Amino acid sequence: MDVLEIARWQFGITTVYHFLMVPLTLGLGVLVAVMHTLWVRTGKPEWLRMTRFWGRIYLINFALGVATGLVQEFQFGLAWSEYSKFVGDVFGSLLAMEALLAFFLESTFLGLWIFGWNRLPKKLHLASLWAAVVGSWISAYFIIAANSWMQHPVGVVLTEDGRPRQVDFLAVLTNNTALAAYSHTIVAALMVAGSLLVGIGLWHLRKRKLAGQPTTDVDHVVWRRSVRLGGWVTLAAFLLVALTGDFQGKLMYEQQPLKMSSAEALCETEAPAPFSIFAFGKLGSNECDDVHSFTVPGLLSFLAHNDFSTAVPGVNELQEKYAAVYGATYPDDPSFGDKAGQPIDYTPVLAVTYWGFRLMVGMGAVSAAVAAYALWSTRGGRVPTWRIGVYGSLLAVGAPFVANAAGWIFTEMGRQPFVVVPNPDVPVGEQVYFFTAQAVSPGISAAEVLTSLITLGVVYGVLAVIELGLITRFVRKGVAQQPSPTPGTPPEGAPESDDVLSFAY
Amino acid sequence: MDLQTIWFAAVAVLWTGFLLLEGFDLGVAALLPVLGRTRSEKHLMLRTIGPLWDGNEVWLITAAGAIFAAFPGWYATWLPALYLPFVLVLLGLIVRAVAFEWRHSRSEERWDTAWTNVITGGSLVAGLGVGAALGATTLGLPIGADGERVGGAFSGLGWPALLGAVAVAGFALVHGALFLALKSDGPVRLRARAFALRWSPVAALPLLAWAGLVQLREGTAVTAVLWVVAALAVLLTWTRIRVDREGQAFAGWALVLVASAATLFGAAYPVVIPSTVDPAFDLTVGQASVSDYTLTVMTWVAGVGLPVVLAYQAWTYWVFRKRLSAEPVHA
Numbered sequence: 001m002d003v004l005e006i007a008r009w010q011f012g013i014t015t016v017y018h019f020l021m022v023p024l025t026l027g028l029g030v031l032v033a034v035m036h037t038l039w040v041r042t043g044k045p046e047w048l049r050m051t052r053f054w055g056r057i058y059l060i061n062f063a064l065g066v067a068t069g070l071v072q073e074f075q076f077g078l079a080w081s082e083y084s085k086f087v088g089d090v091f092g093s094l095l096a097m098e099a100l101l102a103f104f105l106e107s108t109f110l111g112l113w114i115f116g117w118n119r120l121p122k123k124l125h126l127a128s129l130w131a132a133v134v135g136s137w138i139s140a141y142f143i144i145a146a147n148s149w150m151q152h153p154v155g156v157v158l159t160e161d162g163r164p165r166q167v168d169f170l171a172v173l174t175n176n177t178a179l180a181a182y183s184h185t186i187v188a189a190l191m192v193a194g195s196l197l198v199g200i201g202l203w204h205l206r207k208r209k210l211a212g213q214p215t216t217d218v219d220h221v222v223w224r225r226s227v228r229l230g231g232w233v234t235l236a237a238f239l240l241v242a243l244t245g246d247f248q249g250k251l252m253y254e255q256q257p258l259k260m261s262s263a264e265a266l267c268e269t270e271a272p273a274p275f276s277i278f279a280f281g282k283l284g285s286n287e288c289d290d291v292h293s294f295t296v297p298g299l300l301s302f303l304a305h306n307d308f309s310t311a312v313p314g315v316n317e318l319q320e321k322y323a324a325v326y327g328a329t330y331p332d333d334p335s336f337g338d339k340a341g342q343p344i345d346y347t348p349v350l351a352v353t354y355w356g357f358r359l360m361v362g363m364g365a366v367s368a369a370v371a372a373y374a375l376w377s378t379r380g381g382r383v384p385t386w387r388i389g390v391y392g393s394l395l396a397v398g399a400p401f402v403a404n405a406a407g408w409i410f411t412e413m414g415r416q417p418f419v420v421v422p423n424p425d426v427p428v429g430e431q432v433y434f435f436t437a438q439a440v441s442p443g444i445s446a447a448e449v450l451t452s453l454i455t456l457g458v459v460y461g462v463l464a465v466i467e468l469g470l471i472t473r474f475v476r477k478g479v480a481q482q483p484s485p486t487p488g489t490p491p492e493g494a495p496e497s498d499d500v501l502s503f504a505y
Numbered sequence: 506m507d508l509q510t511i512w513f514a515a516v517a518v519l520w521t522g523f524l525l526l527e528g529f530d531l532g533v534a535a536l537l538p539v540l541g542r543t544r545s546e547k548h549l550m551l552r553t554i555g556p557l558w559d560g561n562e563v564w565l566i567t568a569a570g571a572i573f574a575a576f577p578g579w580y581a582t583w584l585p586a587l588y589l590p591f592v593l594v595l596l597g598l599i600v601r602a603v604a605f606e607w608r609h610s611r612s613e614e615r616w617d618t619a620w621t622n623v624i625t626g627g628s629l630v631a632g633l634g635v636g637a638a639l640g641a642t643t644l645g646l647p648i649g650a651d652g653e654r655v656g657g658a659f660s661g662l663g664w665p666a667l668l669g670a671v672a673v674a675g676f677a678l679v680h681g682a683l684f685l686a687l688k689s690d691g692p693v694r695l696r697a698r699a700f701a702l703r704w705s706p707v708a709a710l711p712l713l714a715w716a717g718l719v720q721l722r723e724g725t726a727v728t729a730v731l732w733v734v735a736a737l738a739v740l741l742t743w744t745r746i747r748v749d750r751e752g753q754a755f756a757g758w759a760l761v762l763v764a765s766a767a768t769l770f771g772a773a774y775p776v777v778i779p780s781t782v783d784p785a786f787d788l789t790v791g792q793a794s795v796s797d798y799t800l801t802v803m804t805w806v807a808g809v810g811l812p813v814v815l816a817y818q819a820w821t822y823w824v825f826r827k828r829l830s831a832e833p834v835h836a
Contacts, residue, residue: 059606060610062606063602063603063605064603066562066602067598067599067600067602068599070566070599071599073569073570074584074595077569077580077581077583077584078584078585078591081582081584084577084580084581085578085581087577088573088577088578088580088581089577089799091573092573092574092575092577092580093574093795093802095570095573095574096570096571096803097810098570099563099567100567100570100806100807100811100814101806103566103567104560104567104814104817105817107562107563108559108560108814108817108821110559111556111559111821112556112821114555114556115555115825119825120824165796165798166795166799166802167798169802441581441588442651443585443653444585444588444654444658445657445658447658448588448589448658449588451589452588455592455596456596459596459599459600463599463600470607473610473611474610
């Protein structure tokens, strides 16, 4: 394998891994902040217990999210230095702003929340959590704006040396691609958090019922509330995920038509275009015509253009069109490495885009179905004892994680062979674009990247096992283990107690 | 002053801020086996930095981000040239961050001890690694005509990297000890004070040597004065520890770093990476920077954002200002 290929695997693995923590942080943070707010407003003990139980899971997960986020920032420079130079005028400033405006906010105020339980006045303490949550949401926006600029570069002009120069920062910040991707990602994050509440809550409810424990005590209320809250959040978020996804999809048909046709394995341009339900044949060959699929007539036209008859361009036609505009072969230039002079395949890996898209939608639907089951089975104070349903819900906690990962893999792989995709709204000669083959650091060796890939992979793997173990152990124990301190400002001169700090450290 | 100079200064301030703030939490972590004799003493030491380390680490992220944002040429030359050392730093920071959060997740003593050791090890690796990278950056990396590293994976790690590593680690150890002297009570406070008294003159030497070398090569009269200030601040720190004025000693030691860093960055400007291959290949601020438009946008954002960040970070330190003391271990 050459440097390019190893570096791509490294980027893919570290990014997907990081993005397992991110949606949970984004989604669960808000839910914990809502629980904490309800406790401050009502003073009811169940809200405090919920805040502390779910807050703890939030923190265990947050630590790994922060730690793996560091790698994200540095690897643009480490393995993708040509990319860093090329996009420097736009991309770096978004990352720097994220750190300055969002990440400081998140980290600092989370520290205040963790350690402020009886140092800060109640409302200020609550405000710290909200500040941290807002910080993480702003942070997500900057990152998605940076990513969206790679998908759809705006606010720049092409300079004589072939690089983008930023001319309109506001355009970069309000890129329609970013707005669409951000809203989609945020609601998807809420599905992750909602499903977690549902799965764990149902499991505890059933266990308590089978053990004959009362349905009147605080713990019962805690689990029931968690299931109901999680269920409604997941269902509402699923509706929004579908709406924002549809909006994002229509935008993609304009901005990256090849990505969308590949998602459907639509080989020839068709009017009306059918939507593929299932595909078979040799998807792996990346020859579109080896693929056959079961389809729903006209649906794809509707998804792309809101009517049932408009033509949707197929992979084969687009491939030719791109080759005519951007070249059928990579320039014979050393900056393209092994790829110099080779033909360019503008079609992303079909198997990945096609199944990635379906996994995203399918797993999202699984979460929604589980949420509906949870709400139905707990209606009017009922507690489900159906083993398959409850264990299925627990297992389905993983579904939205898979959906999120698949969605990003689809988005990122679908952008190949470009790392910065040309913006079709700009006249051809003035477009800013960059091939992935050019982006990798020229000075590093394959051995170096392979070493880092293996080391990071092993460490990430070990940490994943420990994190899962910790969360499982913690979840099994339930809420009763949580000490309930009396928050508020302690009397002057009172000694610091370890019990309070043990909430987090 | 033009925007490029302002941003060079901003990068210098961010790195100095990182070393100043994360410096003490790295130092406290590295001193755990040295100054903490019992489990509860180690616990106390960790509690002094518990609410602060995460916010401190963001200074590193912002410092690296600012280089990417303002000087992508610098970012793109620097990181690949020290590829494996940087990966090691990242690994150190990763395991350290999760260890802080995870060590209290189970009550067994072995679990606690293991993660406490991970905090110490990760912090040492991160401190030494960042120091090595900064040392190599200010004293020279083997950069060729094309801006790429000449030689193999470790060709960037010569004596400048070693000097930088020792300088940053030495600074952090004393900084951590002084922070503990200021923030804790009981035996840890006394041991920390004794440690700082004994080691501060020694630990300052590599830092002063490093700044001095850059000064000798390319310094100005102003940076020469700054270097003298740094040297005098070592003396100030030492005398303040002797009379048990912990706050003043901590401030004195902070001045050692600030003056040394100002010497380093001030003397190096406008070169961001000197080449050990040929001075003609030196990377300068002008070659590495982004457009004036982007710098202007960032100047506005930073001008509004940074004071706010400083205000709430200062407030955090105020909230957690109380001195901590060890309590008997709860079973």
